[in-house]
Amino acid sequence: MNKPNIQVLFIEDDLIDQMAFKRAVKEQALPFDYRIAGSLADARSIINTERFDIILCDYLLGDGIGTELLGRQQDAPVILLTGSGSEEIAVEVMKAGAYDYLVKDSEGRYLKSLSVRIETTLMRRKKEEALKLAEQKLKERATELEARNQELARLSEELRLQSISDPLTGLFNRRYMEIALDKEVRRAARRESPLSVAMLDIDHFKRVNDTFGHEAGDFVLLELGKHLTCSIREEDIACRYGGEEFCLIMPDCPPENAHRRLEKIIGNFKLHPLEYGYISIGPVTISAGVASYPTHVSSPHDLLKAADSALYRAKSEGRDLLVTADAGLP
Numbered sequence: 471m472n473k474p475n476i477q478v479l480f481i482e483d484d485l486i487d488q489m490a491f492k493r494a495v496k497e498q499a500l501p502f503d504y505r506i507a508g509s510l511a512d513a514r515s516i517i518n519t520e521r522f523d524i525i526l527c528d529y530l531l532g533d534g535i536g537t538e539l540l541g542r543q544q545d546a547p548v549i550l551l552t553g554s555g556s557e558e559i560a561v562e563v564m565k566a567g568a569y570d571y572l573v574k575d576s577e578g579r580y581l582k583s584l585s586v587r588i589e590t591t592l593m594r595r596k597k598e599e600a601l602k603l604a605e606q607k608l609k610e611r612a613t614e615l616e617a618r619n620q621e622l623a624r625l626s627e628e629l630r631l632q633s634i635s636d637p638l639t640g641l642f643n644r645r646y647m648e649i650a651l652d653k654e655v656r657r658a659a660r661r662e663s664p665l666s667v668a669m670l671d672i673d674h675f676k677r678v679n680d681t682f683g684h685e686a687g688d689f690v691l692l693e694l695g696k697h698l699t700c701s702i703r704e705e706d707i708a709c710r711y712g713g714e715e716f717c718l719i720m721p722d723c724p725p726e727n728a729h730r731r732l733e734k735i736i737g738n739f740k741l742h743p744l745e746y747g748y749i750s751i752g753p754v755t756i757s758a759g760v761a762s763y764p765t766h767v768s769s770p771h772d773l774l775k776a777a778d779s780a781l782y783r784a785k786s787e788g789r790d791l792l793v794t795a796d797a798g799l800p
């Protein structure tokens with residue numbers, strides 16, 4: 471397939487230079503389709519309606535100078551034709567954004583290099599466009615990657631939260647509780663600050679399930695979860711230990727405070743109207759055991775065991791009861 475002709479706009483106010491250009495195209499059989507404009511105004515109106523591969527523009531024209539055309543209206547590369555010997559102008563036009571310049575001479579020798587200069591300019595333009603396209607694609611890819619990274623970060627945070635929380639109540643799960651308790655225990659030992667732990671267990675929960683159904687049971691667990699979340703301080707950690715058992719970790723909390731707070735939590739839940747749709751579940755009681763470091767255990771590692779033993783006693787002593795651990799008894 472033949473290469474299409476190069477579309478050239480030649481802007482020149484000098485009729486002799488125009489003739490010389492036409493002659494050069496003919497004699498050198500240059501593969502040009504050209505248009506000639508005699509002024510900048512002419513050139514502008516032609517550019518508005520026609521597309522060119524390249525513009526050759528005289529520097530000094532009747533209605534202005536060639537550099538006025540640069541960077542505006544058109545996006546074809548421009549080669550400026552300067553008067554002979556005016557190297558300063560050549561520098562100026564290159565700085566202004568011309569792709570190249572040709573110094574005119576009265577014998578028209580500059581026209582001999584026209585073909586090669588145009589080829590070079592078009593090649594450079596092609597490379598620049600390819601580079602621009604590659605940069606654009608790179609930018610798009612970077613934006614895409616950024617979006618994907620954000621989505622990954624969101625998913626990974628979602629997964630992290632899922633892995634440490636109980637799906638029914640939204641409280642922390644036992645896995646997280648073990649890690650958190652270990653951390654709090656170390657902190658309490660290091661700072662010699664009091665740390666209290668409470669184990670809570672719903673009384674006769676099996677009856678709730680048996681009487682009202684498993685879904686009503688789930689509802690009670692959910693309500694207790696909400697109740698615990700609302701009742702604790704910011705630094706406390708509420709977890710669903712498993713089934714109908716819950717655990718509270720209370721840093722910087724001495725036994726008197728822990729006891730008072732648990733009493734309130736359990737007492738308020740008993741008063742909580744548990745209405746599941748049309749079903750009135752009625753009061754649900756909780757038994758709890760609470761233990762504090764350093765009052766009840768010499769090592770904070772024994773806290774959970776001590777709270778669990780206290781809970782066991784609360785159960786065996788009739789339920790709906792809060793029992794504080796005995797000093798020295800795990």
Ligand code: GH3
Pocket residue numbers: 638671672673674675676677679683684685686687688691712713714785789
């Ligand atoms: P106690 O006063 O001695 O604690 O008696 P209880 O009935 O509460 O204790 P038990 O250990 O006999 O029964 C616990 C029940 O909790 C049995 C089990 O089906 C129920 N349960 C455990 N997990 C869930 C749950 O996620 N949803 C529901 N609805 N029930 C659960």
Ligand code: MG
Pocket residue numbers: 482483484528529530531532
């Ligand atoms: Mg001129």
Ligand code: MG
Pocket residue numbers: 671672713714715
């Ligand atoms: Mg239980």
Ligand code: MG
Pocket residue numbers: 671672673674675676714
């Ligand atoms: Mg129970």
